[in-house]
Structure formats: structure tokens, C-alpha cells
Amino acid sequence: MKKKLFAVLLAVSLLGNGALPVYAAQVNAEGHVMETLEISADGKTVEMLPLRETADALGLTVSWDKASAAVSVTDGTTTARLDTKENIYTTTDGTEVRMNSKAERRDGKVYVPVSFFERFFFVTQSTGEDGTITLENSEVKDTTVLNEFMQLEDGDWLGLTTEQKQEDLDYLYKILEENYPYMNLLERKLGVNLEEEYKEVREMTAQTTTDAQLFVLLEWLTGKAELTGHLSVITPFEYDYFVEVYRSLENMAEEEHARMTKLADAYGNEESAETYDALTDLMWPVYQKVMDYYGQTPSGGQDETPNVETKILEEGRIAYIAIHSFDMSKYDESKKALFDFYEQVQDYEHVIFDLTGNGGGGSVYFDDLIAAPNIDEPLKVDTYFLMKDGEHNLSYFEKEMFAPSAPLAEMPRMNQEDLQELSLALLQENVVMPLYEEKLLKGKLWMLVDGAVFSSSEYAAMMTKASGFATLVGTTTGGDGIGTDPLPVVLPNSKIIVRYSEFYGVTNDGAGSQEFGTEPDILCKAGETPLEACLRAIAGE
Helix, strand or coil, X not given: CCCCCCCCCCCCCCCXXXXXXXXXXEEEECCEEEEEEEEEECCEEEEEEEHHHHHHHHCCEEEEECCCCEEEEECCCCEEEEECCCCCEECCCCCXXXXXXXXXXXXXXXXXXXXXXXXXXXXXXXXXXXXXXXXXECCCCCCCHHHHHHCCCCCCCCCCCHHHHHHHHHHHHHHHHHHCCCHHHHHHHHCCCHHHHHHHHHHHHHHCCCHHXXXXXXXXXXXXXXXXXXXXXXXXXXXXXXXXXXXXXXXXCHHHHHHHHHHHHHHCCHHHHHHHHHHHHHHHHHHHHHHHHCCCCCCCCCCCCCCEEEEEEECCCEEEEEECCECHHHHHHHHHHHHHHHHHHCCCCEEEEECCCCCCECHHHHHHHHHHHHCCCCEEEEEEEXXXXXXXXXXXXXXXHCEECHHHHHCCCCCHHHHHCCCEEEEEEEEECCCCCCCCCCCEEEEEECXXXXXXXXXXXXXXXXXXXXXXXXXXXXXXXXXXXXXXEECCCCCCEEEECCCEXXXXXXXXXXXXXXXXXXXXXXXXXXXXXXHHHHHCC
């Protein structure tokens, strides 16, 4: 999660030459009636409330730091700090966000936007027919980030109309209908008819009043797929990661550079960058207060757990390596940790790679850091990429790369219904070459997997079992490991980004990677962890 200062040029026109403040709507905060102070900020009218008076009415505690001109407000769990000099509002963990106005000092009082209390604390805001704004301490129920985000009164960054929201949904569904390869699988596996779900959400947009509610509806719609084919909305907490990872061509094969650059341009387009900045400012305080409520205060999005953890399970005999993700931003630090440990345990009888819980990242991670240094002959596995010939797919791939998919109908495990919608096929020859003449690890290799193994970590499981690189132990994996980077869809009005897997990956007998995953060589017994199953197998040798 980024932490940065947002500077906003404010056009304040209310007290020039001794003019009196402009008072507007009344606010009722838990029975205490006040009037808002209207200011002009960034060309818009913003309603402000006296901070201490409102906080007292809502049972919040206010403290003042004269030296820094900063004010802190707390409910005992969540703390929000605000600056009266700049548009800086700081959450419990120190993350800085902006609102539609900085705090203002008028006649010895500090004023904040009405929505301050809703954004940072469990306070609901509603406006009556007479224009009176009511603030109430909400009865906290079903507390989730999306539920709280859905209820924001100031949840706009563009002020989209219902028609614009529906245009975004129409655009998304049309692209998915023509390009997404898993429509049939969603019905077969999850009982989800994506067309019906889209129509329902489209009707629901007529009841929305904020841009934030469109984001929540998109999350709800794509969430029906349960990540089948990576179908998901890019959230503000992961947006910067996608931009940065595609801009970095380090460790990428040269033939991938052009496509990676195109993906980086799509994710990093200027309008989406502005949307995700605004979404961050709206969502982070909501996320913070929900995490505080559950006693799980985040640390600004910084994960301090090493990506690679190593242990000696039995001195001189059994070594253990846990790899929590194939995050390419951690490639270099992971390489050092892994190769140093390989040197330390190169003569051990057994080395266990634990990928349980690993949700993927980049397949190069497995090729370069796990397989290549530990083989002495090429690792080869053939798979197939099947694809619809939709315009969005073909904007990233040349049609001439593919052959007709019809001959694949002869494969014993090919789903014929799915194949009818996937007209293009590409034989993918997955080859990993040895890094050295001799492999570093001389002993027997084991790999632990579970249902959370997905995407590029699924690729690792598939390659491992198909090639015999290591003995696979655990439970059946989550799938979708045969393919390449999912494609982004930039919605035309909101500029929110949705992504999906363009390829329907199959093994050389036609089994769909997303549907079937990879079944281990050794399955866990009831109540047994993958590590326990592996140690049982080692003991039985």
C-alpha cells in the first residue's frame, strides 16, 4: 500500500475582508443540532462541521498538538490524525489520504468535512427531505470493508450517472462474452450463469448513488466466479503492484517485452491511475477502521514475513523450504535465500519444497529459481493454450500464432462443449534448461501442494508431476496454471480495471487446468497435513 502526500489547491472564498462564514444545512449528531460551514474547495462546495462539538456528540475523543498544528480523534480503537495546514488525514497505521477539503480553522474552532466521521469511524450519514444531515453511531453488524464502502455518502470520484455505470457493465460483459473462456465451466462447476448475474447487477445500478457502489457491484459480479480464470476486479490495494510488475522487464524473456509493455500501458493509463488514487483515498480509511475493529491493524500494506523460509528438519538428512509466493518483485531476494540454502543442504537425502498457500505470481520464478539449478537435463512438458477469437484477445496476440482447435477433440479428457467455443489452439512447449552442468541438490526432491496453489504455482505443480522433477504431496491444487498473464479490461467511464485469463489451458490429454488442477502423487490422509504426509512417505522409504 503506497503512502504519499496528496496536495490539493484549495479555492477558499468565505472569510475575505472580514466577511461572515456561510452557514448551510443543519446537522443532527446524536441529538446535538449544529449548522455546517460551507467553503469552496477545488471549485466545489464542501460542508464542514465543528470537529470538537461533533466529536463530543458522537462520543469521540479529540486531542490537539499545538506544535505540529495537528489534531487526533479516536474512538479508543481507530485513530485519525488531521493537519490544519495541508489536506492530510492519517489513519491509525500512518497512511496518508486526502479528502474533499483540508481541515479549516475558523473563529478558534477546527472544522472538518461532514464525511470525515463516516469515513474514519462507524458513523452513518443520511440526508432528510428537509436537507438535515443526520450522523449516528452505527450499530456495528456484518462489518466488512465492502459493506462499509457501499454505505459511504461521499463515495464519488467522478460522479457517474446510472447510464454511465450501465455502459461500463455492458462493455465488460460484452468483452467477457466474446473473450473469456470459462462461461460453461462457471455453470458446470459453480452453477453461475454470468449473463443472468450481469443483468441483475445492471438493474441494481439504478439504485446506486455513488461511484463506490459501482465498484462494490463489480466486486460482487466478478466474485461469483470465485477467481475461475482469474476473473476479478483490480483493487486499490494491488493496483500499484500490477503497474510496477509489468513495467519491470527484468528477468523477463526478450520475446515477452512487447506484450508486457502493452499490459503496463493498459494498467498504468493516466485515467485509471487517477481513479485508483481516488479509490485509495476513499477505501483505505474504511479498510483501516474495519481492521481496527477486528484487532487486525495492518501495517500500511507492508508484509514483513520473508518470502522464503528455510529449516533443517533432520540434521544432515532432511531440509525444508517454504515459498509463500512467486511474486516477481521478490525474485532477487528469493534467489539469494534459495541459492545460499541449496549450497548448505546440497548433499541432504531429502529436500522438501513447500508451496502450500502459494497463490502464484510469475512462472519464471519456478523455472529459474527452483527447477533450473536442480536439474542436469532439460525439463520438457507439452501443454495447449485454447482461446476464443474475440477482438480483445487478438489485440494482444496475433491470430497467425494459432492453429484451429478442432483436432484436439480427439483428446480423451477434452470437454467438447468448451472446445466448441474455443476456436484457436497453440501448442506450448514448456522447456526448462539446466542452469549448471551438475544440479545443486543431489538428494530426492519433494513438493507440497494444496487447494490454494493457483496460477503460476499451479504451473509449478503441473510441471513437477508431468516431468517427475519432484514427488508431489498434498491435496489437489487450485488450477489455472497453463496460460500466461491475464488481460486487463479498462472500463470506459469509471476506468476501473477488471482482468481475466484469456487462455483455457489443457494438459496433453485434454484435461482443463482450471477445472481439474493437479492431483498429487501422494495424497494426504484424513486430518493429515501435506508436510506430515511427506514425512510419512520419507519414513516409509
